[in-house]
Amino acid sequence: MYVFEPGGNRVELFGDAGYLIFDPAWKPITWHEKDLAKGIIWYGSPLPAEYFLYGTPSPEVAAALSQAAS
16 A cells, blocks of 8 residues: 655555575576566556556656756
């Protein structure tokens, strides 16, 4: 379950508690943009379109911050 906290950030309240990996030779997976659909969801159901429309910070805020910094 995802919610928005007062600062505008999307946070996950319920989800996987993580993975316990005991293999000393284990290496992390590096996902590439072309594999985004495969790497972003593990349970087979599609994400809502809105998932890709909101970022933290929002694009408008990021542009304003970038412009102010230059």
